[in-house]
Amino acid sequence: MTQNGIHHVTAIAGSARRNLDFYTRTLGLRLVKKTVNFDDPGAYHLYYGDAAGSPGTILTFFPWENAAPGRAGAGELQETSFRIPQGAIGYWMQRLTAYGVDRVQRFGETVLTFKDPDGMRLALVGLPGVEAEPAWDNGEIPAEFALRGFHGVSLMLDKTEATGAILSDIFGFAEAAREDGTIRYQAPGTKVGGIVDLRGVGGFLPARLGRGSVHHLAFRAADDAAEAEMVRKLAANHGIETTEQKDRNYFRSVYFREPGHVLFEIATDIPGFAVDEPSETLGQALKLPDFLERHRDSIKATLPELA
Incomplete structure (x- = not known):
């Protein structure tokens, strides 16, 4: 069965050490890959996720x-949300006090909003039943309160119609609800990373x-064939061309600007993050693609210390 939904979200940070501390210790995510920006190998590319990535x-x-610093506005992914057990709301309200946490209601769900150090x-969205799902144990946050993957993302766009059409036609989402000027699209049957909210501004x-x-x-x-079919449909149905496929070692990707100007990527589920190191030790060693391996010593000399 094809699994639709979000593969990953990539953002820009300042201090690598501060970023690592916040996402692994404060939020309790696992560092699943420590590598470099393939196009700028003097900078890290850090991946956080669940136990398996x-x-x-x-x-x-x-x-x-x-x-x-970036500037908020139209044409961006405005907010990234994670799933937590409904009973963990109080724990996270207290834990995130220093980060401007606020409690709101959206689409019938309790949501805690805050900002990271950058x-x-x-x-964080409190949901019933997710406490039964497996969670990464970082030794600091009790498993019953831990994050359980993405809930979804919110895009701020000048207009929403053309973007909504791509979500439906290419990525298998369907309009699920509307509230206060936001249109919610959901990937049927997808629990983790299955929601994209579009806000017209x-x-x-x-x-x-x-x-x-x-x-x-x-x-x-799911794989290269599924990605190629999405690329074909984008061109045929929406007049949008993607980049050539790029090998990111852990997935293979194409990129395009959707009509609202947000940069979208299509990434394969395969081969995954255990392709170059054991699952048990994900994120512990600096991993480099083959074309950069011969430069390992000079790359390590330019990267900031993480601990």
Whole structure:
């Protein structure tokens, strides 16, 4: 059965050490891959997720120490939300006090909104029943309170119609609800990473990419054939061409700008994060693609210390 939904979200951070501390200790995610930006190997590319690095749980960062702050506006992924057990709301309210946490109601769900140290907008959504799902145990956050992958993302767009058509036609989402100017799209049968909210904000200034901004949003394709079919449909039905396929070692990707100007990626579920190191030790060693391996010593010399 084809599994639709979000594959990963990639954002821009400042300090790599601060980013690692916040996402592994404060939020309790697992560091599943420590590598470099393939296009800028002087900077890390850090991947966080669940114990296995499953699609739908992966939040990744390009930490650029001197990155200027981003500016919120139209044409961006505005907020990334994670699933937590409904009974964990009080725990996280207390834990995130220093990060401006606020409690709101959306689409009948209790949502905690806050920002990470770089200003990235995040949310935790309390859901019944998810406490029975497996959770990564980081030794600090009790498993009954731990994050269980993405709930979804919210996009701020000048107009929503054309983006909604791509979500439905290409990625298997369907409109599920509307509330306060936001249209909720949901991938039927997808529990983790199955929601994309579109908020129309005609007349807003365009977003400016920077520290605290999301760089791109990736959707799942089971394999190369599924990805190729999505590429074909994008061109045939929407007049949108993608990049050539790029090998990211842990998935294979194509990229395109959706009509609202957010950078979308289609990423294969295969081969996964255990392709170059055992599942038991994910994220512990610096992993480099073959074409950069001969430069390992010089790359390590330029990267900031993480501990």
